[in-house]
Amino acid sequence: MASESRSASCRSDERLPPSLWGASRIMAIDNKQPPRLNVAVTRALPPPVIELIGKRHEVWVNPNDRVLTPDELQQAAAGADVLLVTAFDRLDAAAIERLPPALRIVATYSVGIEHIDLTAAARRGVAVLSTPDVLSDSVAEMAILLMLGAARRAHEGIDLLYRDGWAGWTPTQLVGIEVTGSRIGILGMGRIGRTVARRARGFDMTVHYHNRRRLEPALEEGARYHDTVEGLLPVSDVLVLAAPSTPQTRGLLNGASLALMPAGAIVVNIARGDLVDDDALIAALRSGRIAAAGLDVFANEPRLHEGYLGLPNVFLQPHQGSSTLTARLKMAGILLDGIDAVLAGEPAVNRLV
Numbered sequence: 001m002a003s004e005s006r007s008a009s010c011r012s013d014e015r016l017p018p019s020l021w022g023a024s025r026i027m028a029i030d031n032k033q034p035p036r037l038n039v040a041v042t043r044a045l046p047p048p049v050i051e052l053i054g055k056r057h058e059v060w061v062n063p064n065d066r067v068l069t070p071d072e073l074q075q076a077a078a079g080a081d082v083l084l085v086t087a088f089d090r091l092d093a094a095a096i097e098r099l100p101p102a103l104r105i106v107a108t109y110s111v112g113i114e115h116i117d118l119t120a121a122a123r124r125g126v127a128v129l130s131t132p133d134v135l136s137d138s139v140a141e142m143a144i145l146l147m148l149g150a151a152r153r154a155h156e157g158i159d160l161l162y163r164d165g166w167a168g169w170t171p172t173q174l175v176g177i178e179v180t181g182s183r184i185g186i187l188g189m190g191r192i193g194r195t196v197a198r199r200a201r202g203f204d205m206t207v208h209y210h211n212r213r214r215l216e217p218a219l220e221e222g223a224r225y226h227d228t229v230e231g232l233l234p235v236s237d238v239l240v241l242a243a244p245s246t247p248q249t250r251g252l253l254n255g256a257s258l259a260l261m262p263a264g265a266i267v268v269n270i271a272r273g274d275l276v277d278d279d280a281l282i283a284a285l286r287s288g289r290i291a292a293a294g295l296d297v298f299a300n301e302p303r304l305h306e307g308y309l310g311l312p313n314v315f316l317q318p319h320q321g322s323s324t325l326t327a328r329l330k331m332a333g334i335l336l337d338g339i340d341a342v343l344a345g346e347p348a349v350n351r352l353v
């Protein structure tokens with residue numbers, strides 16, 4: 001298959017590297033030249049993002065835009081200095097052990113890091129970079145979209161217009177929930193959670209939160225801390241899940257915890273699907289105990305629990321939280337800065353290992 005050149009420094013080919021790479025340019029740093037590294041990218045990225053990376057480095061992009069198999073991932077890494085992955089590439093201990101010795105950096109194009117075994121990366125001596133903070137605004141906007149979409153029955157409104165033949169305005173049509181002035185409970189008050197809190201204040205919502213650690217007053221901005229999840233749930237008219245997926249958070253929204261929420265509450269998930277016990281949430285949505293849910297993330301994506309698909313009171317998005325060009329460019333920018341820092345032996349805000 002002939003190779004297709006996307007730009008002077010971007011290659012996409014049906015074959016996987018290393019046949020496409022020249023020698024690693026990592027040595028160029030010794031000449032005080034900015035080094036042009038070999039960067040293998042496991043999924044297609046928006047063209048301006050590839051262009052941005054291509055200005056600095058040689059780029060190979062997986063031309064098939066699907067998750068690589070474990071063997072393909074190793075092939076992609078062969079000859080590369082940097083492996084740029086997404087949250088859907090599994091880099092468990094076994095995968096990290098198999099990485100080619102010359103690979104210096106794993107850069108994940110995500111804020112979530114549950115797919116990478118950081119202990120194994122540290123043992124193997126490979127640096128790991130992620131994309132904190134730069135996507136907080138985009139993801140927080142998604143949280144607000146989901147909250148309002150769920151509260152104002154956007155799914156049913158869209159169906160009414162596109163599918164069900166709208167017969168015109170009536171006072172009883174799709175009566176929803178006004179969230180203004182109600183209580184928002186944010187589970188996970190990191191950068192994304194705090195950005196959601198700031199947006200929610202625009203709706204005069206009272207902000208409550210639970211976090212492993214209480215924040216400094218300057219970061220709390222008046223939000224009320226609850227030192228347990230059980231303390232947060234009863235005051236959450238809208239619950240926003242914004243915590244990472246960890247052994248402690250997986251399945252935390254289950255039958256018992258949902259029962260602690262106010263009747264008629266709304267659940268929003270912008271974090272990871274595995275924080276939720278789907279059967280329990282679907283049962284609560286069916287009974288009306290939970291009025292509505294706005295979900296952007298699911299366990300076992302893209303095969304979401306089919307129970308959600310039959311429910312009118314869910315507003316679903318296909319994992320789109322960070323999907324704005326602004327965020328996508330900044331995500332590449334912070335990874336490029338992190339790569340420079342690793343090569344220069346300097347600290348990087350987004351270096352995990």
Ligand code: DGY
Binds near residue numbers: 086087088109110
């Ligand atoms: C993230 O950055 O973690 C997003 O969820 C995409 O993986």
